[in-house]
Amino acid sequence: MNNANPKILIVDDDAISRMAIEGLLSGEPYELYFASDGPDGIAAATTLHPDLILLDVMMPFMDGFEVCKRIRLLSDIAEVPILLITSLDDQSSRIAGLQAGADDFITKPYSSVELFARLQTILRLNRYRRIAEQQKDLENLHSELLVAYDKTIEGWSQALDLRDKEIEGHTNRVTEIALKFARSTGFKDENLAHVRRGALLHDVGKLGIPDSILHKPGKLTEEEWRIMRMHPVYAHQWLSPISFLSRALDIPYCHHEKWDGSGYPQGLKGEEIPIAARLFALVDVWDALCSDRPYRMAMSKAEALEYIRSNSGTHFDPELTKAFVELVQTEV
Numbered sequence: 572m573n574n575a576n577p578k579i580l581i582v583d584d585d586a587i588s589r590m591a592i593e594g595l596l597s598g599e600p601y602e603l604y605f606a607s608d609g610p611d612g613i614a615a616a617t618t619l620h621p622d623l624i625l626l627d628v629m630m631p632f633m634d635g636f637e638v639c640k641r642i643r644l645l646s647d648i649a650e651v652p653i654l655l656i657t658s659l660d661d662q663s664s665r666i667a668g669l670q671a672g673a674d675d676f677i678t679k680p681y682s683s684v685e686l687f688a689r690l691q692t693i694l695r696l697n698r699y700r701r702i703a704e705q706q707k708d709l710e711n712l713h714s715e716l717l718v719a720y721d722k723t724i725e726g727w728s729q730a731l732d733l734r735d736k737e738i739e740g741h742t743n744r745v746t747e748i749a750l751k752f753a754r755s756t757g758f759k760d761e762n763l764a765h766v767r768r769g770a771l772l773h774d775v776g777k778l779g780i781p782d783s784i785l786h787k788p789g790k791l792t793e794e795e796w797r798i799m800r801m802h803p804v805y806a807h808q809w810l811s812p813i814s815f816l817s818r819a820l821d822i823p824y825c826h827h828e829k830w831d832g833s834g835y836p837q838g839l840k841g842e843e844i845p846i847a848a849r850l851f852a853l854v855d856v857w858d859a860l861c862s863d864r865p866y867r868m869a870m871s872k873a874e875a876l877e878y879i880r881s882n883s884g885t886h887f888d889p890e891l892t893k894a895f896v897e898l899v900q901t902e903v
Contacts, residue, residue, distance in 0.1 A: 583630070589607075593605075595683045623651070624642070624652070626673075628657040636667055639673050642672070652675075652694075653672065656681075744858050745851070748854045751898065752894070755898055762847075769820065770822055775806050776805035779801070779805040807820060821845035825848035826852050829886045830844070830885060830886060834886075853879065860879075
């Protein structure tokens with residue numbers, strides 16, 4: 572509920588009763604509206620969307636029970652709290668009111684203290700309900716935004732795969748394996764989401780590399796290698812302004828760093844390299860070794876594992892290497 576004063580609709584066919592309620596509430600921080608019969612009350616409620624309806628039971632043409640029932644059938648105002656004002660104090664009348672959808676009762680004659688207490692209680696509960704609904708709406712919106720963001724990221728990764736036919740399917744494969752590896756090493760669900768996004772975007776910086784270099788069939792020159800090694804920097808430049816991706820940046824920016832400090836672009840060493848990037852480096856190299864390239868055939872699983880082991884402590888984190896080898900032997 573916003574900071575405006577609560578709107579209260581009073582529906583009562585008795586002009587004296589309406590004036591009495593107005594007198595009691597005129598000094599309170601409420602906006603008061605009035606209707607003199609059931610149909611007018613329903614119409615006013617539909618237009619006003621009040622925060623509370625004070626509804627007299629004994630009215631001609633349409634009594635308060637019937638008004639209450641009809642309001643509960645109107646989706647726009649079905650949740651508006653209704654306080655029935657009645658001179659009936661028997662159990663059957665109260666049961667009828669509850670069945671009609673009333674939230675509470677106040678019995679004539681009532682004191683101003685009792686009326687204020689009932690109004691404040693119902694308005695407070697209604698405020699809490701609205702806050703809860705707003706929170707739920709925000710959570711739903713957040714979930715929808717996450718889905719939209721993730722679909723966008725998937726689109727970027729597919730665009731990269733389409734550009735480089737030689738590695739088509741690489742991004743999806745390494746993302747799947749990276750998630751298995753991260754899960755097996757104790758990453759929690761929230762962090763797994765960042766690993767997934769980082770894996771999907773790990774080579775997005777290559778969109779800034781000229782085709783003549785990216786698709787060159789032979790060896791790259793020293794200058795061409797210098798340009799190629801810029802792709803993690805491009806990824807960082809493009810993605811770092813996006814706060815949503817701040818915790819997914821480690822993989823695109825750092826997965827070419829090496830345990831011994833000989834990697835790029837920053838020359839990080841050992842545990843200076845973020846763990847997600849150390850983990851992903853193993854997955855990335857593994858998939859490259861096990862995939863055909865125009866200049867070589869794919870290695871066998873045994874050959875690729877031997878290469879991974881031989882580079883433990885130089886290219887790869889030794890502890891993660893052991894865990895990755897075990898994962899490959901059992902699951903990949």
